[in-house]
Amino acid sequence: MQKNTPYILFLTLVMLVTVSFFLLIKDFLLACFWAVILAVVFDPVYLRMRQYYKNSEVLPLFLTMMMIILVFVIPLLTIALMITEESTTLYQKIQDGEINPQSYFQETLALLLPTFNKFSHMEALSVGQISASAGNAFAQAVKYIAQQVPALTQNLLALIVQFALAFYILFFLLRDGHQIIRRLISLIPIGDGIEKELFERFTSVARATVKGGLIVAIIQGSIGGFLFWFVGIPAAFLWGMLMIILSLLPIGSTLIWGPAAVILLLQGQTLNAVIVLAVGILVIGMIDNFLRPRLIGKDSKMSDYLVLVSTLGGLTWFSLTGFVLGPIIAALFVTCWDIMGQESQASKRKA
Numbered sequence: 001m002q003k004n005t006p007y008i009l010f011l012t013l014v015m016l017v018t019v020s021f022f023l024l025i026k027d028f029l030l031a032c033f034w035a036v037i038l039a040v041v042f043d044p045v046y047l048r049m050r051q052y053y054k055n056s057e058v059l060p061l062f063l064t065m066m067m068i069i070l071v072f073v074i075p076l077l078t079i080a081l082m083i084t085e086e087s088t089t090l091y092q093k094i095q096d097g098e099i100n101p102q103s104y105f106q107e108t109l110a111l112l113l114p115t116f117n118k119f120s121h122m123e124a125l126s127v128g129q130i131s132a133s134a135g136n137a138f139a140q141a142v143k144y145i146a147q148q149v150p151a152l153t154q155n156l157l158a159l160i161v162q163f164a165l166a167f168y169i170l171f172f173l174l175r176d177g178h179q180i181i182r183r184l185i186s187l188i189p190i191g192d193g194i195e196k197e198l199f200e201r202f203t204s205v206a207r208a209t210v211k212g213g214l215i216v217a218i219i220q221g222s223i224g225g226f227l228f229w230f231v232g233i234p235a236a237f238l239w240g241m242l243m244i245i246l247s248l249l250p251i252g253s254t255l256i257w258g259p260a261a262v263i264l265l266l267q268g269q270t271l272n273a274v275i276v277l278a279v280g281i282l283v284i285g286m287i288d289n290f291l292r293p294r295l296i297g298k299d300s301k302m303s304d305y306l307v308l309v310s311t312l313g314g315l316t317w318f319s320l321t322g323f324v325l326g327p328i329i330a331a332l333f334v335t336c337w338d339i340m341g342q343e344s345q346a347s348k349r350k351a
Contacts, residue, residue, distance in 0.1 A: 030321060031166040037324055038166075039173035040206045042068055046174050061174060065167065073163075079241060194339055198332060205331040209324050217247035220284050224257055227279050231272040233260060248311065248323040253284055306330055 025032070042064055049060035173180070185195045225240015233239065239256055246252035257280040265273035307327055314326015 028162070028165055031162045032169055033321065033325070035166045035169035035173055037206050037210060038068055038072065038170050039177055040203050041210050043174065043177060057175075061171060064174060065171065068170070079244070082237065082241070197339065198335060201331050201335045202328060205328050206324060209327045213248050213323060216287060217244045220244070220247040220253045220287055223279070223284055223287075224253055227257070227276060228260065231264065231269075231275055245320075248315075254280070257284060306334075 022029070045067060046060055046064040049063050053059045053063075181199055185192055185199070188195050221240045221242075221244030224243040225236050228239050229236035239260075243253045243256045246255055257276055261273045261276040261280060264270075264276060307330075310326040310330030311323055312326070314322025314324070314329070316322065318325050
């Protein structure tokens with residue numbers, strides 16, 4: 001018992017120091033996380049650059065970092081700025097009375113509520129009350145998005161620090177990432193085979209979720225935004241951006257174009273409703289059904305329902321970062337139990 005005391009004390013010290021370290025950097029964990037994710041996603045690009053420019057160590061890193069900025073950072077910032085600009089303009093039009101959100105709900109509710117009140121045992125609902133509530137909720141949502149611009153401006157310094165730190169860490173992860181992984185495998189006392197499998201699962205799910213999820217979301221949101229503009233729906237760009245965000249979830253874009261088609265149909269715009277419904281089902285829906293499983297499910301080796309549940313849970317716990325972190329946690333959960341099952345079967349065979 002006394003022989004094990006120094007080791008137990010040292011293990012306790014290691015745990016305390018580790019927890020203290022993570023508490024020390026907790027405000028910068030998000031930057032570290034995205035540095036790791038971007039390093040995982042763009043590592044194949046960096047390795048190809050190294051093969052092409054064998055005589056230079058700095059040039060492949062520089063070109064890879066520039067590609068990350070062009071492919072990931074600039075489009076993300078552009079989309080964020082355009083969303084806030086569009087929502088600000090829309091909210092101003094609502095404030096000036098150019099757009100009345102309540103009027104968009106009144107015609108639809110006037111057609112639906114009589115039927116609902118006829119078959120419902122609840123107290124009869126008023127078109128005016130519901131349309132006013134829905135219009136106010138829509139206006140408040142637009143106002144909330146528009147108000148994020150001053151908030152971003154106030155936190156600009158912190159945002160710049162996070163971006164700079166993420167890219168600083170990313171530089172070293174791209175350059176020394178494989179050495180760091182080998183070092184971690186040698187240090188973590190679990191077993192090299194298990195650790196390699198966990199790292200491989202983390203890598204495959206991170207790449208599949210970021211590449212597949214973003215590609216599907218951008219394609220669906222772009223088509224949806226153009227579709228709304230074509231049929232004359234106000235704030236088409238804002239709805240398209242909202243579809244991009246919701247498309248991070250399986251069938252998430254349906255929550256936008258589906259009700260839009262129904263509202264257009266009830267308002268008597270039958271042709272526009274048919275166009276939205278046809279494009280939604282035959283184009284946007286097919287992208288979700290065929291492209292998403294091939295880009296996400298195939299590499300992550302998870303079923304669609306597990307991807308959906310873990311993504312929703314991740315978004316609930318970790319905000320937007322959760323669309324990556326949720327599936328990663330789910331994949332590691334499945335992998336750990338698979339490994340434990342394999343170890344249990346192996347021990348039974350030996351017995």
